Amino acid sequence: MTNEMFKKEAFKKSVKDNVKFLYRKTIEEATQEQIFQAVSYSVKDVIIDNWLATQKAYDEQDPKIVYYMSMEFLMGRALGNNLINLCAYGEVKEALEELGFDLNCIEDQEPDPALGNGGLGRLAACFLDSLATLNYAAYGCGIRYHYGMFKQKIQNGYQIEVPDNWLKNGYPFELRRPEYAKEVHFGGYVRVEYDPEKGGNKFIHEGYQAVKAIPYDMPITGYDNDVVNTLRIWDAEPIVDFELDSFDKGDYKKAVEQENLARNIVEVLYPNDNHYAGKELRLKQQYFFVSASLQAAIAKYKKKHDDIHKLYEKVTFQMNDTHPTVAVAELMRILMDEEGLGWDEAWEVTRKSVAYTNHTIMSEALEKWPIELFSRLLPRVYQIIEEINRRFILEIQAKYPGNYEKIKKMAIIYDGQVKMAHLAIAAGYSVNGVARLHTEILKNQELKDFYEMMPEKFNNKTNGITQRRFLLHANPLLADWITEHIGPDWVTDLPQLKKLAVYADDEKALQEFMNIKFKNKERLAKYILEHNGVEVDPHSIFDVQVKRLHEYKRQLLNILHVIYLYNQIKMHPEMEFYPRTFIFGAKASAGYATAKKIIKLINSVADVVNNDTSINGKIKVVFIENYRVSNAEWIFAAADVSEQISTASKEASGTGNMKFMLNGAPTLGTMDGANVEIVEEVGAENAFIFGLSSDEVINYENNGGYDPNVIYNTDEEIRQVLMQLINGTFSNDTELFRDLYDSLLNTKNTDRADRYFILADFRSYADAQKRVEAAYRDEKGWAKKALLNTACSGKFTSDRTIQEYVDDIWHLDKVIVRKK
Numbered sequence: 001m002t003n004e005m006f007k008k009e010a011f012k013k014s015v016k017d018n019v020k021f022l023y024r025k026t027i028e029e030a031t032q033e034q035i036f037q038a039v040s041y042s043v044k045d046v047i048i049d050n051w052l053a054t055q056k057a058y059d060e061q062d063p064k065i066v067y068y069m070s071m072e073f074l075m076g077r078a079l080g081n082n083l084i085n086l087c088a089y090g091e092v093k094e095a096l097e098e099l100g101f102d103l104n105c106i107e108d109q110e111p112d113p114a115l116g117n118g119g120l121g122r123l124a125a126c127f128l129d130s131l132a133t134l135n136y137a138a139y140g141c142g143i144r145y146h147y148g149m150f151k152q153k154i155q156n157g158y159q160i161e162v163p164d165n166w167l168k169n170g171y172p173f174e175l176r177r178p179e180y181a182k183e184v185h186f187g188g189y190v191r192v193e194y195d196p197e198k199g200g201n202k203f204i205h206e207g208y209q210a211v212k213a214i215p216y217d218m219p220i221t222g223y224d225n226d227v228v229n230t231l232r233i234w235d236a237e238p239i240v241d242f243e244l245d246s247f248d249k250g251d252y253k254k255a256v257e258q259e260n261l262a263r264n265i266v267e268v269l270y271p272n273d274n275h276y277a278g279k280e281l282r283l284k285q286q287y288f289f290v291s292a293s294l295q296a297a298i299a300k301y302k303k304k305h306d307d308i309h310k311l312y313e314k315v316t317f318q319m320n321d322t323h324p325t326v327a328v329a330e331l332m333r334i335l336m337d338e339e340g341l342g343w344d345e346a347w348e349v350t351r352k353s354v355a356y357t358n359h360t361i362m363s364e365a366l367e368k369w370p371i372e373l374f375s376r377l378l379p380r381v382y383q384i385i386e387e388i389n390r391r392f393i394l395e396i397q398a399k400y401p402g403n404y405e406k407i408k409k410m411a412i413i414y415d416g417q418v419k420m421a422h423l424a425i426a427a428g429y430s431v432n433g434v435a436r437l438h439t440e441i442l443k444n445q446e447l448k449d450f451y452e453m454m455p456e457k458f459n460n461k462t463n464g465i466t467q468r469r470f471l472l473h474a475n476p477l478l479a480d481w482i483t484e485h486i487g488p489d490w491v492t493d494l495p496q497l498k499k500l501a502v503y504a505d506d507e508k509a510l511q512e513f514m515n516i517k518f519k520n521k522e523r524l525a526k527y528i529l530e531h532n533g534v535e536v537d538p539h540s541i542f543d544v545q546v547k548r549l550h551e552y553k554r555q556l557l558n559i560l561h562v563i564y565l566y567n568q569i570k571m572h573p574e575m576e577f578y579p580r581t582f583i584f585g586a587k588a589s590a591g592y593a594t595a596k597k598i599i600k601l602i603n604s605v606a607d608v609v610n611n612d613t614s615i616n617g618k619i620k621v622v623f624i625e626n627y628r629v630s631n632a633e634w635i636f637a638a639a640d641v642s643e644q645i646s647t648a649s650k651e652a653s654g655t656g657n658m659k660f661m662l663n664g665a666p667t668l669g670t671m672d673g674a675n676v677e678i679v680e681e682v683g684a685e686n687a688f689i690f691g692l693s694s695d696e697v698i699n700y701e702n703n704g705g706y707d708p709n710v711i712y713n714t715d716e717e718i719r720q721v722l723m724q725l726i727n728g729t730f731s732n733d734t735e736l737f738r739d740l741y742d743s744l745l746n747t748k749n750t751d752r753a754d755r756y757f758i759l760a761d762f763r764s765y766a767d768a769q770k771r772v773e774a775a776y777r778d779e780k781g782w783a784k785k786a787l788l789n790t791a792c793s794g795k796f797t798s799d800r801t802i803q804e805y806v807d808d809i810w811h812l813d814k815v816i817v818r819k820k
């Protein structure tokens with residue numbers, strides 16, 4: 001208990017008052033949704049005091065600030081998380097019980113803010129939690145999309161996308177700040193004029209369209225430390241007629257165009273994950289929030305400091321992938337055109353202020369913008385990128401005289417395209433990957449030339465997750481049990497979990513640990529029955545793969561293996577088989593046909609297998625609709641097996657893998673991304689590893705030599721599984737899954753058959769699954785593995801990741817907040 005307001009009686013009164021003021025109702029008359037609003041306002045009341053106190057502390061102590069620039073923040077619900085971090089969850093739960101409400105149901109009224117796709121967006125959210133908890137001054141900078149990630153409905157086995165109108169009832173945890181609005185300009189042209197005062201040219205941007213960027217602030221509470229940082233997301237509003245430049249007054253066409261621009265720009269999140277779509281509107285979104293955020297950061301700096309040359313001493317911008325990389329040129333523009341710096345001075349400030357994180361080596365995710373589009377939309381910014389490119393090429397030439405290959409491979413502008421990763425690396429003072437293996441692949445393969453030229457910029461920051469949301473909130477039974485055994489310090493010091501290792505052979509402790517897992521499985525089974533109408537047995541093994549649907553993540557391998565097991569059971573009914581529930585959850589990008597087909601396949605297999613009484617319920621297949629942060633919390637807590645089966649080298653890190661581990665589910669996976677480090681922490685005997693190594697995959701990719709048809713022709717059981725895709729076993733329409741079949745065996749639509757090495761890894765995967773089953777039969781042995789996974793997960797807290805960013809990249813100062 002840290003707050004007076006959370007004294008139960010005061011809190012109850014506050015909720016009643018809010019219901020009265022907001023809705024003119026009594027507690028008895030209010031709907032659950034209205035209670036949610038009222039409770040949230042009561043909580044916000046407390047947060048606001050801490051928020052003011054934090055900003056005052058920052059004002060007084062003047063710490064360096066990190067601006068985490070990201071197109072995505074996958075925050076998930078705020079109410080429960082805020083109560084956890086304010087250490088008021090228990091108190092509020094009791095207060096609401098006394099008023100006749102269940103906090104869980106109230107939490108369930110909150111829309112699940114999904115301003116992100118998957119890993120990259122959720123990482124940004126975990127980082128904000130850790131930054132606040134570790135007492136660092138930070139802003140998240142992003143976009144207030146009116147529609148976030150779509151809601152997924154499954155109809156007849158197909159994914160249907162439903163718009164997610166999360167702002168419909170008003171969102172209680174945001175604060176509109178119109179007094180900090182900024183203007184952002186698009187299009188037009190640049191006029192060059194001699195400026196006698198400057199003794200040089202002046203660049204004047206004219207004929208542009210303008211939108212007003214209005215910030216909305218969301219509080220980010222630290223855990224038990226009174227810190228409240230800010231996520232600032234920008235909305236767009238038209239510039240109304242009386243605000244137009246005198247030049248444009250009465251220009252009706254322009255007024256309409258500007259209004260449309262403002263309406264479109266923040267309308268919706270692009271639902272692409274690990275896939276680049278070169279859409280003009282996407283570039284508008286990027287520039288919109290980057291420009292507004294930089295303007296705000298510089299204005300804030302200038303309030304306290306008069307020397308803009310030293311901006312980097314107090315400010316640093318971290319670019320979450322290349323999506324905000326236009327920041328490099330926009331910062332140059334502001335420093336030169338608005339602050340009056342010369343090129344060299346501006347470049348010095350810029351290159352000391354921006355840093356870049358790479359999240360993918362998938363070539364289809366690399367951002368390249370056509371020059372035509374870029375220069376038309378952002379003429380002045382494009383000019384600046386041209387000059388950065390010109391100077392960068394000179395540097396390359398100086399280092400590698402006569403080597404034109406290098407220029408071809410490394411230039412920022414080449415082949416009619418602007419390459420955002422090259423811009424980010426040329427300008428940034430730090431370039432990092434997100435897991436050890438990923439960073440090594442960047443250095444030795446994808447970004448080899450850049451690493452050779454500027455090795456000092458490259459570093460690794462293995463991802464992490466916040467245990468406050470993914471254990472303390474998601475799994476209260478396990479959280480309490482851990483605290484009973486090792487005390488509460490793990491909440492802010494996750495490596496303390498190591499102390500649980502002494503219970504690895506303690507039968508009572510193991511029994512309790514597995515009882516908690518069972519209760520969580522019952523909770524999930526109930527959810528699945530309510531939401532999917534499928535009955536699953538909590539005694540069965542819960543084998544879970546939840547993540548975005550992507551071919552490289554290989555949900556297809558998983559479901560093909562399910563078909564294989566089904567065949568085995570049908571063929572050998574007497575065979576020993578431990579009942580298994582295969583749980584999937586995944587959204588496919590709306591335009592990704594193969595991904596959508598895989599969802600249909602999973603649901604078709606589920607229909608056949610779940611309704612085949614001859615297998616006695618030994619296998620159940622469940623596709624959880626609308627996988628998102630809120631149901632993820634329940635799913636991780638209930639998992640026995642964590643499926644992390646990406647083609648080695650393709651998954652930069654993964655973070656779901658860490659959430660499963662934290663909740664005591666051993667990894668069944670390839671040596672990819674952070675799986676490598678998970679195995680290193682927990683020991684190979686407590687994980688189930690299979691498949692080609694990243695070196696082997698990369699070698700095949702570079703030199704050829706892999707032919708899935710050889711496997712097809714020699715392995716009868718695999719051939720049977722593939723035949724069943726096109727012989728009517730799972731659909732009367734034998735053509736329905738033909739594309740999936742083809743993708744594995746022939747090169748009709750792609751340059752390579754089985755791009756993701758599914759057949760290559762199939763046998764090895766099936767063997768690993770056998771080992772899982774054998775291990776699970778040994779009850780005590782499994783409990784020990786599960787417990788050791790939790791005990792060894794300490795490294796994967798985002799608190800550790802953030803501390804590494806602070807020590808090696810950002811160099812921030814801790815700030816202590818004292819109230820009153």
Ligand code: 26Q
Nearest residue numbers: 119120272274275276277359651652653654655
């Ligand atoms: C780019 C251009 C246009 C439209 C969309 C995009 C786009 C959007 C999202 C490109 C990529 C993404 C998302 C990438 C992502 O989530 N990567 C994941 O990042 C995680 C956090 O580092 C890693 O754990 C995952 O391995 C990685 O896949």
